[in-house]
Amino acid sequence: MMRINEFQNLMKELYFHQDSKRGIEKTFIWLVEEVGELASNLLLDNLDKRKIENEMADIVAWICSLANLLNIKLEDALFNKYPNKCIKCDSNPCICDSSRKNNQRNW
Numbered sequence: 001m002m003r004i005n006e007f008q009n010l011m012k013e014l015y016f017h018q019d020s021k022r023g024i025e026k027t028f029i030w031l032v033e034e035v036g037e038l039a040s041n042l043l044l045d046n047l048d049k050r051k052i053e054n055e056m057a058d059i060v061a062w063i064c065s066l067a068n069l070l071n072i073k074l075e076d077a078l079f080n081k082y083p084n085k086c087i088k089c090d091s092n093p094c095i096c097d098s099s100r101k102n103n104q105r106n107w
C-alpha cells in the first residue's frame, strides 16, 4: 500500500515539470474542473462507480500537484488536521453534536 507521501512524490516525479510551468492558479483551475466532473457523475441517476473512482483519483492527484507547487507535505497536513481522534471532542468516533452545523469539521 502506497503512503500519501509516496504518492505525492510520484506526482512530483511525473508532473512537477509541467505543474511548475502551468503555475498555481491554472493548476487550481484544473482541480476545480475535476471536482465539477465528480459532481456531474454524482448527479446521474445510475451511479458509475468506476467513473466516480477515476474522478476522485484525479482530484487527489491535482491536490498533490498543488501541494508540490506550494511545498506542502500533504501527509503531515492531513495527520496534523485529522489525528486519530476528533481534535474538538477528543474522541474516536467523534461525539460532537452534529445537529449544529458549526460543529461539523469546521472547528
Ligand SMILES: [Zn+2]
Binding pocket: 086, 087, 088, 089, 090, 091, 094, 095, 096
Ligand atoms: Zn468531535
